[in-house]
Amino acid sequence: MRFMGKPNTFLGVFLGVIFGYTAIAQTKEPPRPIIKTTSFRADTVNVKDFGAVGDGQFLNSEAINKAIITINQRGGGVVLVPAGLWLTGPIEMKSNVNLHVSREAILLFSNKFDDYKIVESNWEGQPAWRNQNPISGKNLENIAITGKGIIDGNGGVWRMVKRNKMTDSQWKNLVASGGVVDEKTKIWYPSEGSLRGALENRAGIKKPGLTKEDFLDVKDYLRPNLLVFTQCKRILIEGVTIQNSAAWNLHPLMCEDLILRDILVRNPWYAQNGDGVDIESCKNVLVEDCTFDVGDDGICIKSGRDKAGRDRAMPTENVIIRRSVVYHAHGGFVIGSEMSGGARNIWVEDCSFIGTDIGLRFKTKRGRGGVVENIFINNINMVGIPGEGILFDMYYEAVDPIILLGDKKEEIKVVKLPVTEETPQFKNFTIKNVHINGADQGIFLRGLPEMHVKNVSFENINIEADKGVEIISSTNISLKNIRVNAKNTNPLVVVENSEKIAFDGLQPMGPVDLLMRVSGSETKDIRAIRTDLKGVKKKSEFVYGATAKALNM
Incomplete structure (x- = not known):
């Protein structure tokens, strides 16, 4: 087995002897494609x-x-x-x-x-x-x-434009140029046909019995x-x-x-x-x-939506992305949310994200299905990220990732459903050498109760952000050499209803009120070694059914 770091190192043996568990294996890289x-x-x-x-x-x-x-x-x-x-x-x-x-x-x-x-x-x-x-x-x-x-x-x-993305003068000039505004005066449309298409949600999706003639009255919307x-x-x-x-x-x-x-x-x-x-x-x-x-989204990987994507059964695979820069975008490098045919064997290297809403963005939802696996990310720089530096979210909805004035974020209803072909999967990610200077949050992982985010390895991650690390409904997550300078340190790290979470060399950069909040009755097997505790006021707390035996620090 290949352990984090060098294979069969003393550290791997030490962890096994002292803590009674096997270090999380790294995903083996497949051969790179010849294009x-x-x-x-x-x-x-x-x-x-x-x-x-x-x-x-x-x-x-x-x-x-x-x-x-x-x-x-x-x-x-x-x-x-x-x-x-x-x-x-x-x-x-x-x-x-x-x-x-x-x-x-x-x-x-x-x-x-x-x-x-x-x-x-x-x-x-x-x-x-x-x-x-x-x-x-x-x-x-x-x-x-x-x-x-x-x-x-x-x-x-062609484009409709949201009022809250314009200044007052820009909005006034846009409306004066022609087109129509919806009843709530929140969105400008270039024509009546475009507005009609939006109100009736007629995106031209092919269905039995429909022809192109059925969409002529909303042509401007397509x-x-x-x-x-x-x-x-x-x-x-x-x-x-x-x-x-x-x-x-x-x-x-x-x-x-x-x-x-x-x-x-x-x-x-x-x-x-x-x-x-x-x-x-x-x-x-x-x-x-x-x-x-x-x-x-800036650079985005997709493979079809829901049943159409699963029936196509064509993953996006064997992709190399390198030496590229993304400025404004909802995400710098993105997988999803239409990834129902799967995605695998993807390398992202030596890229910079400057002002993207989210840096590395992996998004999906129930109903998609599809397996995203074998993703290798190395040497990424991020500056001025309004949202998360690294985001895994299996509760994605089609809304802007940064809430604008007048919008509100819907609460997530956490229920456990049966696993079917409609259940998506994120697994086998290796993310290393990432530098984040300015973000709302450094790392955020949120899987589904019935299908956790699995087998993700983080190594050498430097974070300067408002908030640190949050891990929800995830399994086999390794975090090695994570340096966090966060404004909000109560807590610095949250682990909720997750298991087999291994911290090796967690280093807070400054005073910390609470290092780790452990939440949820399903949380277990959190391990932490080589943690820098010198500025930590309180090491841990346990809430919502979590107990002290879930954490070995």
Whole structure:
């Protein structure tokens, strides 16, 4: 067995002899994926040669698509978008085509809803009728979007906006621009059809007996993701700025051998569903040297929603994310909540999260099902996190993680339900070398009573936050060399209805009123060694049925 730290060390033996238990084993890392790359013929066509005009007024959809079809039929090559402001409707990619957007170019998508037809698509993990994506491709191979130019989705004409995310003057100007406001004057919508879709919750989800014609009256509500590749192989997106999407910016779905390199992804901070990239049911993925500044989750792993995701049964797997920065986002690196097909074998390394609502965010809920396992995280920096630095939450609901003025957080009803295929699982995480400077809370884990968060190893975690560590409904959690500088030290650590929790080298950075609160009658087998107690006024207390025998310090 491989113990925390070096295998079969004296410490592991010491723990077993003194405390009568086996040290928690680390998850063994699988081999890292080898990702196939793209290659293109040395053949370039310019969109201007097909009648495109870069004046920001001429609609270039036909010219750009004709250039793509032509280079595809010639065996592949590069379609060049040169300097200019290129207004266009939807672009459909073809195999063996590299769409190259020059640094001096802006590819701007039309703000006219009629330029986008309703097509079969996907919305938050479920098959749906949606407006056509600005850039799309299905069942393609060897495709790329490269260059240093800008791809702008013109998303402001599609998005609803919450009143509490605007200043008074911003809200006044938005309302004056057109559109409609709901009865409570809390949300602005771009049209009556958009408001109708929201009020009737008609997201275009495909159901027996419904056709696309059934959604024509709420067409404006069916916001497209900016760039969607579905069931494609060997994809490269490199260098470009992708911004201002109506919803998710990048959505690779059921793809294989995907590389995202040196891209900038932007959305306004108030953009609902304004995710950076959502990697859904993909295999063999590399994200490196990228920057995200968006309105929802930054780098997100998904695999389908509820039954649709379980029936698809395609986990997102073999993913490497490295040397990337996330500024504003609901989460820096995220798994869930639509992870019903599972996720496994994922590495996140050498990344920085600056001002993200949550840093590392793992979210799910009852009904999802799916297994998330073998996640390896190393060398993460976080600055100015309004919420949790590291969050596992199996009670996720689709609300902003930071409560805004006028909103309130619903209380969790804790009940134990039977385990079924709808019960999600989080297990086998290794998280080490994380530095958190400024957060509401350092570490928060909350599993379900019937399905705990399991087998999570934390090592070398430095926390400066308002609150320290909270562990609820979790099993086999190892925390080694955890340094905590918290404003609220009453208590510094909470363990509730959890078992096999091992602290090794817990170090409070300053005076502590209460080191550990142990809560719940199901809590047992908490072990702590090498704990720095010199500034601790009170070591432990036991509440809500917990007893002193649950803790061995």
